[in-house]
Amino acid sequence: MSAPPPEEEGVxxxxxxxxxxxxxxxxxxxxxxxxxxxxxxxxxxxLTPVQTGALLTALHFTGLDTxxxxxxxxxxxxxxxxAQIDKxxxxxxxxxxxxxxxSYRGGLVSFLDFHDSLHCFSPLLSSSPxxxxxxxxxxx
Numbered sequence: 001m002s003a004p005p006p007e008e009e010g011v012x013x014x015x016x017x018x019x020x021x022x023x024x025x026x027x028x029x030x031x032x033x034x035x036x037x038x039x040x041x042x043x044x045x046x047l048t049p050v051q052t053g054a055l056l057t058a059l060h061f062t063g064l065d066t067x068x069x070x071x072x073x074x075x076x077x078x079x080x081x082x083a084q085i086d087k088x089x090x091x092x093x094x095x096x097x098x099x100x101x102x103s104y105r106g107g108l109v110s111f112l113d114f115h116d117s118l119h120c121f122s123p124l125l126s127s128s129p130x131x132x133x134x135x136x137x138x139x140x
Contacts, residue, residue: 010046012046013051014047014055017038018058022054022058024062030064032067032069032072032074035064035073036076039055039077040078040080043077
């Protein structure tokens with residue numbers, strides 16, 4: 001058995017979690033919160049590249065990367081790690097420029113762009129009505 005890696009400043013070791021993830025054990029189930037906590041370390045550069053790869057690989061091969069609760073908790077961890085935007089400062093910059101920015105009200109694409117490119121999504125939409133709702137949410 002090899003010795004544990006030397007401590008590096010700022011590195012978090014998730015070896016116990018990785019051992020519980022792979023091979024999967026029915027005795028010691030890993031929770032979505034534990035996975036999200038490990039994922040959150042990616043955004044602070046606290047995991048080594050090897051640990052990040054091992055975590056993502058284990059999640060994929062166990063199928064945990066597709067579980068709704070895991071996705072929900074991990075997306076929350078990612079949002080918590082994201083940079084905050086100073087909306088007031090952005091509005092002030094736009095106002096100073098004096099340009100009318102149009103009527104775009106959010107979403108990934110405008111309704112017309114979405115309608116024109118809908119044919120690209122037709123195989124996906126026909127196989128998943130929920131995907132159509134997701135893609136259309138907030139566009140109109």
